[in-house]
Amino acid sequence: MVDTPKSGMPAGALPMLILRVLQYGSLHGYALAQRIHILSSEVLAVEEGLLYPTLQKMLVKGWVTAEWGISETNRKVRFYRLTPEGRKHLKAELSEYDRVTQAIQNILRTA
Amino acid sequence: MGEIFRRIRYLINRRRFDAELESDMEFHREMATRAGRSNFGNTLRMREQAREAWGWTWLDRLIQDLRYAVRILARSPGFTLMAVLVLAIGIGVNVAAFTVFDVVALETLPVRDPGSLVRLERRSPNAYTDGAPYTSLLFYQKNAKTLSAVMGVLGVPPVQVDDDIQQASASFITPNYFTELGTPAALGRLFDPTRDGDPIASPSVVISYGFWQRRFGGDASVVGRIIHIDKKPATVVGVTPYAFASLGGQRPDIWMPIVQQPYFIEGSHTLTDPGDSAVRLWGRLAPGVPAMTAGQELRTLTDELRRQHPKDIWDKEYIQISPGGHMQVMQPEMYQVAAMVAVLTLLILVVACANLGGLMLARAVTREREIGIRVAIGANRGRIFRQLCTESLLLALLGAFAGLALGCAVIQIALTKMDTPKWVSAAPDWRVLLFTVAVMFVAAVFFGLMPALQIARQRQHKTIARQVLVGAQVAASCVLLIVACLLVRATQHALYTDPGFGYQQMLSIDPHLGRHGYAPAAAQAYFDQMQARLRATPGVLSVSLVKLPPLGHEVDRETTEIAGHKVLIYPNWVEPGFFQTMNIPILLGRTFYPREKNAVIVSQSFALQQWPHQNPIGQRLDRDDAKSIVVGVAGNAHINALSDDDATEQYWSAQPDDMPDMAVLARTAGPPDSLPPVAKSISESLDTKIFPEIRPIKLLYLDKVSGIEKAATAVSLIGMIAVLVSGIGIVGLVTFTVSQRLKEIAIRIALGAKRAQVLSAVLRQFSWPVVLGLVTGTGIAAAASKVLRIALYGINNLDPLSYAGAIFVLVAIIAIAALLPARRALRMDVAKTLHYD
Numbered sequence: 001m002v003d004t005p006k007s008g009m010p011a012g013a014l015p016m017l018i019l020r021v022l023q024y025g026s027l028h029g030y031a032l033a034q035r036i037h038i039l040s041s042e043v044l045a046v047e048e049g050l051l052y053p054t055l056q057k058m059l060v061k062g063w064v065t066a067e068w069g070i071s072e073t074n075r076k077v078r079f080y081r082l083t084p085e086g087r088k089h090l091k092a093e094l095s096e097y098d099r100v101t102q103a104i105q106n107i108l109r110t111a
Numbered sequence: 112m113g114e115i116f117r118r119i120r121y122l123i124n125r126r127r128f129d130a131e132l133e134s135d136m137e138f139h140r141e142m143a144t145r146a147g148r149s150n151f152g153n154t155l156r157m158r159e160q161a162r163e164a165w166g167w168t169w170l171d172r173l174i175q176d177l178r179y180a181v182r183i184l185a186r187s188p189g190f191t192l193m194a195v196l197v198l199a200i201g202i203g204v205n206v207a208a209f210t211v212f213d214v215v216a217l218e219t220l221p222v223r224d225p226g227s228l229v230r231l232e233r234r235s236p237n238a239y240t241d242g243a244p245y246t247s248l249l250f251y252q253k254n255a256k257t258l259s260a261v262m263g264v265l266g267v268p269p270v271q272v273d274d275d276i277q278q279a280s281a282s283f284i285t286p287n288y289f290t291e292l293g294t295p296a297a298l299g300r301l302f303d304p305t306r307d308g309d310p311i312a313s314p315s316v317v318i319s320y321g322f323w324q325r326r327f328g329g330d331a332s333v334v335g336r337i338i339h340i341d342k343k344p345a346t347v348v349g350v351t352p353y354a355f356a357s358l359g360g361q362r363p364d365i366w367m368p369i370v371q372q373p374y375f376i377e378g379s380h381t382l383t384d385p386g387d388s389a390v391r392l393w394g395r396l397a398p399g400v401p402a403m404t405a406g407q408e409l410r411t412l413t414d415e416l417r418r419q420h421p422k423d424i425w426d427k428e429y430i431q432i433s434p435g436g437h438m439q440v441m442q443p444e445m446y447q448v449a450a451m452v453a454v455l456t457l458l459i460l461v462v463a464c465a466n467l468g469g470l471m472l473a474r475a476v477t478r479e480r481e482i483g484i485r486v487a488i489g490a491n492r493g494r495i496f497r498q499l500c501t502e503s504l505l506l507a508l509l510g511a512f513a514g515l516a517l518g519c520a521v522i523q524i525a526l527t528k529m530d531t532p533k534w535v536s537a538a539p540d541w542r543v544l545l546f547t548v549a550v551m552f553v554a555a556v557f558f559g560l561m562p563a564l565q566i567a568r569q570r571q572h573k574t575i576a577r578q579v580l581v582g583a584q585v586a587a588s589c590v591l592l593i594v595a596c597l598l599v600r601a602t603q604h605a606l607y608t609d610p611g612f613g614y615q616q617m618l619s620i621d622p623h624l625g626r627h628g629y630a631p632a633a634a635q636a637y638f639d640q641m642q643a644r645l646r647a648t649p650g651v652l653s654v655s656l657v658k659l660p661p662l663g664h665e666v667d668r669e670t671t672e673i674a675g676h677k678v679l680i681y682p683n684w685v686e687p688g689f690f691q692t693m694n695i696p697i698l699l700g701r702t703f704y705p706r707e708k709n710a711v712i713v714s715q716s717f718a719l720q721q722w723p724h725q726n727p728i729g730q731r732l733d734r735d736d737a738k739s740i741v742v743g744v745a746g747n748a749h750i751n752a753l754s755d756d757d758a759t760e761q762y763w764s765a766q767p768d769d770m771p772d773m774a775v776l777a778r779t780a781g782p783p784d785s786l787p788p789v790a791k792s793i794s795e796s797l798d799t800k801i802f803p804e805i806r807p808i809k810l811l812y813l814d815k816v817s818g819i820e821k822a823a824t825a826v827s828l829i830g831m832i833a834v835l836v837s838g839i840g841i842v843g844l845v846t847f848t849v850s851q852r853l854k855e856i857a858i859r860i861a862l863g864a865k866r867a868q869v870l871s872a873v874l875r876q877f878s879w880p881v882v883l884g885l886v887t888g889t890g891i892a893a894a895a896s897k898v899l900r901i902a903l904y905g906i907n908n909l910d911p912l913s914y915a916g917a918i919f920v921l922v923a924i925i926a927i928a929a930l931l932p933a934r935r936a937l938r939m940d941v942a943k944t945l946h947y948d
Binding site for chain 1: 113114117118121131132134135136138139140141142143145157158160161162163164165166
């Protein structure tokens with residue numbers, strides 16, 4: 001696999017993306033990073049140094065929980081799963097995001 | 112809420128969670144390597160960053176810093192011991208002072224529901240008294256709905272028990288006193304309203320535990336025994352407990368039911384006279400009633416009382432309610448004293464902290480390498496600063512423990528030495544502990560902050576911080592020493608100079624005729640007889656009458672304003688012979704004619720203030736609508752304000768109506784020891800129910816002076832401690848400075864510099880901080896000692912001798928502290944020093 005040029009993550013967007021990706025089902029950390037990378041058409045890269053602090057923060061906030069599972073490489077690893085609280089938070093985040101992007105687009109169109 | 116619990120869960124199970132995180136990241140790395148990416152960051156650092164999300168990084172760092180601080184302090188036990196000792200003194204003095212304040216003003220009495228106890232005092236915008244008429248007590252007791260109980264205490268002059276040589280102190284109390292406080296009897300029973308509220312019940316008394324031990328040797332058969340109080344038989348019914356907590360700290364030997372007061376003090380009208388404001392009132396607020404509501408109700412009731420006794424209740428009178436469940440009901444002037452003591456003890460803390468700060472800065476130079484290494488391997492200034500602050504806090508904590516122990520030990524010693532109520536204990540309560548913690552933090556900031564800032568910025572070589580600290584401790588020591596010197600001088604002045612009146616061979620004989628219901632004419636007859644027979648007694652030089660005897664129980668005091676500043680006036684009512692008896696000179700004019708009306712004699716101090724550059728004789732002086740003319744000027748004699756040199760006096764001629772309240776003054780040729788029995792027998796032959804209170808003025812005088820003597824000793828001690836502590840600090844600083852510049856000194860000497868020159872070069876950096884400290888300290892002392900004037904017995908608060916003495920002592924100690932280590936350095940082996948490394 002050849003590395004494509006990576007873009008940085010917009011500040012504060014990562015928790016929302018993680019929550020969104022986890023909606024499909026629980027994933028381990030590496031898969032999460034991969035999924036975001038692929039879903040963004042390889043535009044966004046999630047660095048280890050950002051992913052794990054964010055996940056820890058989300059664990060503390062109670063938006064996700066972690067439980068042991070077996071990875072595709074047959075290794076014991078933790079899978080992150082969305083909690084009802086996380087689901088609620090995602091909904092709020094999304095509507096807020098929509099509102100803001102709408103506003104930005106309004107400005108871009110008219111100004 | 113859930114988030115906090117989760118955080119705490121992460122704290123408790125941090126090892127497990129950390130392992131999980133590590134496994135996660137390891138897996139991530141494995142997968143990334145598989146995918147052909149080789150992104151190797153610092154795994155440890157990344158994990159640390161991730162862990163920060165749990166919010167416990169500060170705790171990790173704190174523990175890390177604490178461990179490090181413990182190691183550092185343990186490595187230099189000499190410094191640590193010294194620092195803890197200095198801090199223990201600084202904190203201990205403050206803890207001891209606060210404990211006293213706590214016991215007196217904050218701690219509640221160990222009685223039933225102390226929170227609802229209140230002290231009730233008569234007040235009006237321009238008058239106050241601490242007593243109230245018994246008739247008012249009964250009225251409030253009957254009508255106040257907001258008070259569940261009203262208690263009264265009527266203090267009386269010492270009483271004669273059987274044929275004892277020493278009189279006993281006594282108080283009359285309402286029978287609900289002990290039941291309201293929930294006091295259990297140590298022996299027998301205490302008063303209760305059902306048995307002791309009846310005037311015709313058989314007379315009974317309760318005695319104090321101390322009196323029981325002292326006079327009856329703790330004999331259990333004392334209950335039921337009949338004793339004679341001023342010759343009136345009464346039964347001892349019980350003994351108050353050993354650790355009895357009474358209201359207002361009053362601890363008489365004998366307690367008597369107030370309704371039986373007319374029996375014990377024959378002829379007294381105190382219980383029926385609505386004008387006799389003699390009973391101190393206490394109350395208990397009804398459950399759930401705030402003091403404000405009670406105050407409003409009492410104001411209405413007082414208005415009602417005024418309608419009944421318009422003569423005796425003041426205009427706009429109200430009852431002031433203050434918390435009563437403490438040892439002392441604090442008055443504004445007591446807070447002033449407390450504030451003064453607080454300032455003095457805080458100065459000690461300043462000295463201790465400045466001292467320690469200097470030592471820490473000095474040490475910082477030797478720690479330069481260590482801190483340099485830490486900076487080199489990536490610690491930033493903030494991290495170093497935090498580490499140093501943790502170290503200071505740890506030191507402060509050790510100091511606080513030692514200080515608390517020291518303070519409690521001091522209090523314990525004081526408790527055994529002094530006659531304090533037995534319920535008071537030296538063990539610190541939560542307020543003292545809280546105070547200690549607060550002082551600990553203040554101390555840590557004082558001594559730790561500046562050095563930490565300097566060191567973290569790697570400026571430990573700058574001398575300015577050290578100089579500031581030296582200046583601060585010199586200034587604080589200076590203030591303490593000057594105050595100590597002033598008080599010592601005041602004591603000496605009081606002991607060895609003439610207070611303006613003869614006190615050596617003087618006796619006051621106060622029969623308290625008014626309390627026995629004497630009419631003016633009868634009192635006049637009594638005094639005529641008494642005076643005539645005293646004059647006929649050999650050895651008696653002069654006899655006269657006065658209303659307020661010197662150093663008596665009662666003091667009358669008025670304030671007036673002259674030319675914009677307040678002047679305290681002590682009025683008194685005297686017979687013409689008073690000035691001769693008291694040895695007070697009449698400087699101008701004459702003394703009174705007997706019964707002279709509209710005439711006043713003023714003290715010189717008053718005349719000088721009221722009529723500067725004028726002849727005071729013939730001037731008008733009004734008092735209570737009566738227009739009077741000044742007929743004489745007497746020498747200053749603060750017979751009832753010994754320590755206050757600013758007091759002034761006004762004397763008025765005693766009128767027939769004053770007679771029941773007068774007392775006899777007698778001056779003898781030799782010591783007046785033989786006179787009291789004579790006076791007693793004269794009085795007995797005049798009226799068997801009168802037991803005059805006979806007091807040698809000299810003893811009272813020495814008693815008064817010993818108070819200031821104690822204060823002077825305490826402050827001197829504190830001052831000397833401060834000076835010693837700063838002396839030790841200066842020794843340390845100079846030793847350090849010299850050792851730091853050893854090489855330079857050696858070179859100077861090798862090049863032929865004179866030792867004195869070298870010395871001055873080394874010590875120059877301390878000379879201006881010392882001078883500045885002395886100037887500042889003197890200035891602060893001069894400004895602050897104004898409040899001391901009232902206690903200085905006529906010593907000016909700017910007394911040059913005290914200032915010179917204090918500064919001399921301080922400079923001498925500083926000089927010795929600086930020269931000793933510096934001289935030692937000069938005796939070094941120059942060659943050896945120069946060859947060293």
